[in-house]
Amino acid sequence: MINIREATIDDLEYIVNFNSLLAQETEDKELDKKVLTRGVKYLLENEQYGIYHVAEKENKVVGQVMYTFEWSDWRNGLFLWIQSVYVDKNYRQQGVFTRLYNQVKSICDKNDNIVGIRLYAEKENDIAQQVYTKLGMNKCHYDMFEYEK
Template sequence: MSAFSIRRATLNDLDTLVAFNAAMAQETEDKTLNEETLQSGIRALLRDEQKGRYWVAEQGGHVAGALMCTTEWSDWRNGAFWWIQSVYVRPEMRRQGVFTALYEHVRSKAQDESGVCGLRLYVERENDSAQSTYEALGMARTAYQMYEIGV
């Protein structure tokens, strides 16, 4: 049994999620995000489940961490992958099982929902700690590399 309660994020969590994402971008990529754009993006997702879902882990009435899931249709599998994104755990709460509680909750939800064929995530190449955590939870590195271009 987890020491954390997991729930779907609501608009009441908007400021927390904005702060988490801004901190994560600064920590992982040394990027300063535009707060107005970030707030609008998170608000849009919280209002439209088709865009994705946020879950938060709470302990003692305080949000300790959060993650977002979006979906990608796989024609090869005739199912949807849930992409785990925007993972953030408050620094003082790290290595205490917050991500594991969130991950297990999402995995359980995915297993219960028909049409979900797997969970995926991406991670910075140098983030050895996160990679070890994902592998310890049974996730495996894939053969894919990611490319992108802005439009």
């Protein structure tokens, strides 16, 4: 059985480790562990910026999802932006991400101030895109741009 719950400060080490693995797997990027730890800790202590949920199976944290908030003046409501999705390699294809996504979707569906869910995916990550489509998400017509300091 997979249990989904809101992350606590006790999950800090798991989340830091998963985020580090995520960066390595998706972008072949090595993150500064001190900066990453401070960033995760800050979010866990400041929910107005975002919230982590973790998946547990057999009392072990096996996956995570984080969402942040984007105000939409066009829709007069919030979008939840899914980020930092990671499922332990040993627990993939067992419904862990589906349960994590459904938790976020449930939060969205129950709150009239939340108008939708968004996420971005690497263009080459066909598997993730297929999963998102299967869960009922649609590909947007936007391209993403960024400035990173």
